[in-house]
Amino acid sequence: MAKYKHIVVPKDGKPIQVRNKKLSVPAHPIIPVIEGDGIGRDIMKATRRVVDAAVEKAYKGKKKIAWMDIYAGEKANELYGEWMPQETFDAIKKYIVALKGPLTTPVGGGFRSLNVTLRQVLNLYACVRPVRWFKGVGSPVVHPEKLNVVIFRENTEDVYSGIEWKKGTKEAKKVISWLNKTMKTKIRSDSGLGVKPISVTGTKRLVRKAIQYAIDKKLPSVTLVHKGNIMKYTEGAFRDWGYKLATSEFRSKIVTEDELWDKYKGKMPKGRILIKDRIADSIFQQVLTRPDEYSVLATPNLNGDYLSDACAAQVGGLGMAPGANIGDYIGLFEATHGTAPKYADKDVINPGSVILSACMMLDYMGWDKAAQMIEKSIQKTIDKKTVTYDLHRQMKGAKKVGTSEFATQMIKNM
Secondary structure, three states, rough: OOOOOOOOOOOOOOOOOEEEEEEEEEOOOEEEOOOOOOHHHHHHHHHHHHHHHHHHHHHOOOOOOEEEEEEOOOOOOOOOOOOOHHHHHHHHHHEEEEOOOOOOOOOOOOOOOOHHHHHHHHHEEEEEEEEOOOOOHHHHHHHHHHEEEEEEEEOOOOOHHHHHOOOOOHHHHHHHHHHHHOOOOOOOOOOOOEEEOOOOHHHHHHHHHHHHHHHHHHOEEEEEEEOOOOOOHHHHHHHHHHHHHHHOOOOOOOOOOOHHHHOOOOOOOOOOOOEEEHHHHHHHHHHHHHHHOOOOOEHHHHHHHHHHHHHHHHOOOHHEEEEEEOOOEEEEEOOOOOOOHHHHHOOOOOHHHHHHHHHHHHOOOOOOOHHHHHHHHHHHHOOEEEHHHHHOOOOOOOOOOHHHHHHHHHHHHH
């Protein structure tokens, strides 16, 4: 058993392991959990109660999660004197599947972002964001039920790589001078600079995961989202490499959009997945005007960041939007919203995002029966109009409850 400075390993659990390239999940898995900062304290308590109740009811006591608190953000800074201690990374690597609340990023120095740091250090290259509507939740669109997508956003490259030089610095001047003289560019001397790398490696592993997900879940299409008409050698390459991966590794299971019309006269062959692509600005229109034509979207980092929040807005906002950061095996499941410090410890925030992220976690572990029970319970609780303030203000005749009471009502409705 690993020894840690502040992490206490549960005695009644066992680690998840990887065997034959698959997760091997014991009946009592140890799941590391980062409570999170601000509202994280409230929503994570509620989530653990809901998950424990669902697992208990779904498997009649034969399965149970052994939660293990690990630390990042403000709590870690109090305990360790640093915001992201090494043993937090070590614990997630060892125990493979973890749950995380929202984290504050310290202002001025230190990490650019604790969330980005976790993704990059643990090589969690796929940010997975399912976006669907729960009946009864207020929406700014006429038919929110038509939107049901899963966004696979590349997590480690693009402008999030952190390669930047501030305007006026020695480094910025040197790079600008070299580019203008050697590469014949015309960059203004008073510019800040950033580098946008998109690689074959990063693209292929992301697209591979997206296509495999569509196959596993029997979804009809995967759409490559890019701005390749302008950025031909980064985003255009993302599209080209994505198609190449699809046709070389999944040839018998996919049809490209060109093939659909040239070879199959517009009629999809049975049992195949359609691989298509859309320009980024076009997809923002189409998720509003024709959302039911899309199921899985594979995107570079920045496009996916924008798109996932824009889609979430159509179904009730980030309070109902789950997320996960997944590598080859490690899965870190997290709330997609911020820490909202002014609401911290007030027991008012919607725990839906982290509860639904926990559903994704259970599904990833193969405990889909418990995950489905939670999703049905959320819908039933919303149907009964017993909701937190963010949903209450969008619903007529609803009863407003706090975070903990919402969890209690969910458990009753299982």
